[in-house]
Amino acid sequence: MADLSVNIAGVQFNNPIIAAxxxxxFGHEYSEFYPLSVFGGISCKGxxxxxxxxxxxxxxxxxxxxxxxxxxLQNPGVEHFIENDLPWLKQQNTVVIANVAGSTQxxxxxxxxxxxxTDIDMVExxxxxxxxxxxxxxxxxxxxxxxxxxxxxxxxxKKPLIIKLSPNVSDIASIAKAAESEGADAVSLINxxxxxxxxxxxxxxxxxxxTGGMSGPAVFPVAVRMVWQVKKAVSIPVIGMxxxxxxxxxxxxxxxxADAIQIGTALFTDPYSPVKIADGLNKYLDDHNMKxxxxxxxxxxx
Amino acid sequence: MKFDAQDCELVFKKQLTNTIYxxxxxxxxxxxxTKPGQFVQILVPSKTLRRPISVCDVExxxxxxxxxxxxxxxxxxxxxxxxxxxxxxxxxGNGFDIAPDKKTIFIGGGIGVPxxxxxxxxxxxxxxxxxxxxxxxxxxxxxxFKSFAGNVIITTDDGSYGIHGFVTQPLQEYIKNADMVCxxxxxxxxxxxxxxxxxxxxxxxxSLEQRMACGVGxxxxxxxxxLDENGSQTYKHVCKDGPVFNSEEVVF
Numbered sequence: 001m002a003d004l005s006v007n008i009a010g011v012q013f014n015n016p017i018i019a020a021x022x023x024x025x026f027g028h029e030y031s032e033f034y035p036l037s038v039f040g041g042i043s044c045k046g047x048x049x050x051x052x053x054x055x056x057x058x059x060x061x062x063x064x065x066x067x068x069x070x071x072x073l074q075n076p077g078v079e080h081f082i083e084n085d086l087p088w089l090k091q092q093n094t095v096v097i098a099n100v101a102g103s104t105q106x107x108x109x110x111x112x113x114x115x116x117x118t119d120i121d122m123v124e125x126x127x128x129x130x131x132x133x134x135x136x137x138x139x140x141x142x143x144x145x146x147x148x149x150x151x152x153x154x155x156x157x158k159k160p161l162i163i164k165l166s167p168n169v170s171d172i173a174s175i176a177k178a179a180e181s182e183g184a185d186a187v188s189l190i191n192x193x194x195x196x197x198x199x200x201x202x203x204x205x206x207x208x209x210x211t212g213g214m215s216g217p218a219v220f221p222v223a224v225r226m227v228w229q230v231k232k233a234v235s236i237p238v239i240g241m242x243x244x245x246x247x248x249x250x251x252x253x254x255x256x257x258a259d260a261i262q263i264g265t266a267l268f269t270d271p272y273s274p275v276k277i278a279d280g281l282n283k284y285l286d287d288h289n290m291k292x293x294x295x296x297x298x299x300x301x302x
Numbered sequence: 303m304k305f306d307a308q309d310c311e312l313v314f315k316k317q318l319t320n321t322i323y324x325x326x327x328x329x330x331x332x333x334x335x336t337k338p339g340q341f342v343q344i345l346v347p348s349k350t351l352r353r354p355i356s357v358c359d360v361e362x363x364x365x366x367x368x369x370x371x372x373x374x375x376x377x378x379x380x381x382x383x384x385x386x387x388x389x390x391x392x393x394x395g396n397g398f399d400i401a402p403d404k405k406t407i408f409i410g411g412g413i414g415v416p417x418x419x420x421x422x423x424x425x426x427x428x429x430x431x432x433x434x435x436x437x438x439x440x441x442x443x444x445x446x447f448k449s450f451a452g453n454v455i456i457t458t459d460d461g462s463y464g465i466h467g468f469v470t471q472p473l474q475e476y477i478k479n480a481d482m483v484c485x486x487x488x489x490x491x492x493x494x495x496x497x498x499x500x501x502x503x504x505x506x507x508x509s510l511e512q513r514m515a516c517g518v519g520x521x522x523x524x525x526x527x528x529l530d531e532n533g534s535q536t537y538k539h540v541c542k543d544g545p546v547f548n549s550e551e552v553v554f
Contacts, residue, residue, distance in 0.1 A: 025520035029542070032304050032518070045522075053537055060513040060523040062351045062375075067515065074522045074537065206513075216350045268515045269350055271307050271391065 002285035003292040004278065006040065006260050008237045009160035009185035011121055013040030013095050013260060015281075016293055017250070017274050020241050020264030021046055021099035021124065021164075022071065026085035027092065033271045038278065041095030043188075043262060044081065046126045049107050051077040055131060061197045061206040066216025066243070067265060068195050070131040070209035073101050078111055082118050090119050097162070101126040105139075105149055109156045116158035123159045125149070128166030128191035130213045137191075140166040143178040154183035162239065165189040165230070167219075172226050173233035180234045188239035188262065189230060190223045216265040219243045224256045231257025231298050245273065247280020254296040305394055305518065307345075308332055309387040313364060318442045321371045322413070323380045325388075330363035332392045338421035339397035339484075339509055339546050342367065343517035345389040346375045352391065353379065354514045356417035356486070356545065359446075365392065368416035368442065394517050395545045398507055400424045404481040407432060408451075409469050409495060411487025412440065417509055419446055421484055427452040430480065432472050434487070438463035470494045477502045484546075485509070489554065496549035506549035512540040519543075527553035 004015035014037065019027070021043040027036050036042060054074025061068045075081070081098070089096045098120045102108040112123055127140035127149055139149045150163055163179040165172055167190035176187045192213025197206045205211075223242025231238050240258025244250055245266040253261050266273040285293060310327035318324050336357055342365065343352035353375050359366040371377050382388055398421045400406065408422040410433045422429040431447045434457040441463055447454045455472045456464030465472060469487075473495060477483065483499045485492055486509035499506035512524040519542030528538045528551045535553055538544065 023516070023521055025522070029516070029518040029520040033306065054522060054525060056527070057525040057537070058513045059525055060351075060515050062349070065350060067350050069515065069521070069523055071522050071525075074525070265350060265515075268352065268517075268521065269345065270389075271518075 002282055002290055004281060006294055008239065008260055009122070011095055011160055015040040015278055016254070016260040017277055018043055018097070018239065018260055018262045019267070019274070020262035021126065023264035023267050026081065027089055030267065030271060031092070034275060035092065037093040038274050039094050040260065041097055041121070042089065043097040043099050043124050044085070044089070045075050046073045046099045046101040046129060047075045047078050047081050047111070048073060048101050049078055049111055051075065051080070056208045058206060058208055061212065063195065063197060063214060063216070064218060066214055066218035068197060068207055068212030068214050069192070070207045070212035072131045072209065073129060078114055082114070086118060086120065095121045097122045097124050099124045099126050099164070101129055101132070105152050108149060108153050112153050113156040116156065120159060122162060123157055124162040124164050124188060125153060126164050128164050130166070130168065130192060130194045130211065131209060137166050137168065140175070141169050143174050146175050147178040147182045150179045150182035150184050160185040162186045162188050164191055166191050167222060167226055167242070168194050173229045176230040176234050180236050184236060186237040186239060187230060187234065188241065190219070190226050190242040193219055193222065215243065217243045217245050220249060224253060227253060227258050228256040228300060245269065247277045247284065250277050250281055251284050251296060254293070255300050257298045257300070259297050303331070303335065305391055306332065307389060307391045309389050310365070312382050312384050312386050312388055315382070315384050318368065319440060322442055323369060323371070325367045325382070326364045327367065327388060327390065328364050332390070333360050333363045333365050336360050336365055336393035337397040338400060338424055339417060340393040340395045341545055342390040342392035343394060344379060346378050348378065349375045351515055352517060354511070354517060354541070356509065357393065357420060358416035359420045359423070370413040391517055394541060396543070398484050398509070398546050400484070401482070402426065402428065404428060405430070405479060406482040406484060407473065407476055407480045409473065409483065409485040409487070410434070411469060411491040412436065414487030414509070415443055417486045418484065419443055422447060423450055426450050430476050431455065432457065432469045432476070434458070434469035434491070436460065470498060473498055477504055480504055483507070492549070493554040496552070496554070499549060507546050508549045508552065509545045510540050510547060510552070511545065514541055517541045529553060
């Protein structure tokens, strides 16, 4: 058995597999399948300062080997999360990451200030949600805006800070560098790709929000490319995600440059995918005489 | 265990109409905890999202699913062969709240009929069943309901079988002697049933569907608009809060 543990920005993970924000809520439902310690970490549902009701339905559409969603950051608000979910999550023997979203820079700063005084292990700044009118991705699409929000939040954030990047940009490596230079401890990528589907009979978009964020196996090659580009550009840890479904995808993403990975949509197809990915990673490492999963990271031969 | 993802052997398959299939899946541990009105999330090979399908019936250690081919996913599902295994997450959702000794009217419209079978069975002779279909060719499960229910009424939109018209016509008559209404079917039908139930001051439970992803309440994809206790609109989720809702809370 190889060592699957990884250290991201000073935080020790039992394995490199993290549940992606928005796909597992605050963990309660999936703990019905297995102990949440099957995950190295859990990135909680994107949380805002005040409760958000989310977008009108339908919020989901299937795509070839993937899906669109426009949930719109429905969440009970940060105080509710801290009181009702965090104490339980902290007992699950997994790294707990708060995913923070906001409409204004002040919102983001206030959120991380509040979370800095809790037991949360890390903060993931969501500046890449494509499904809300204000905030979200508007902070994440230029080097200037990413640099500015990272700098502002950094002042209030006493926890290791991950910046979650949008793929809906022309040069993701430069954006990752901007986050790094303003004090990010790690970057995670990719959030969803903005997409759209239309019902050909009604000619109406399937999703009420018209557009949604695309995820699932179909986006995996895009994610691998972007993780590879970002890894070359920064020296902080890179958390890779986007369509990882099998242990082979996890291996590939780490070879491309990921220090850890997140899985999301794969949970919908197979709730047991994190267990299978961990088993597959272990076997792959044994078969290749590798002692630690960290030996895989950034080993692509080009 | 509240629910789990497990493989089930397909032990029986029958085509009921041009587009409707009857599958029976063997899995003792999931079957014995499945309640009327709950649903399963079926893994379809090559598809990212599972297909949510309501439980039609539970017999011993098998879960019976009667579903309609609506697209590629359900087409692939219909091609599963007896002896092959299908992975389901089950049982999901809340199900109907049924009192077997209460006179209950169970109403199904089209592919909303199957979920009413196991539900109506709980009431036996106290169940009055009203099932509506487009035409005679679309009629399913009539004998299954007749085997236990106190009364089974069929309506067809074109009058080719049973009563010519919609389920709401016989409902107007039978609701006078009922304690409860449970229904599943198209939204316009559920809206009209809810209106009639409210006019007669009879509680009404309706089973809804929505495009769904996780099926367990984590992703918040399958939202439906409802009224909260203060009368303001909010969202609940079909997979965890439903699929069965009190008709008075649903915003049509």
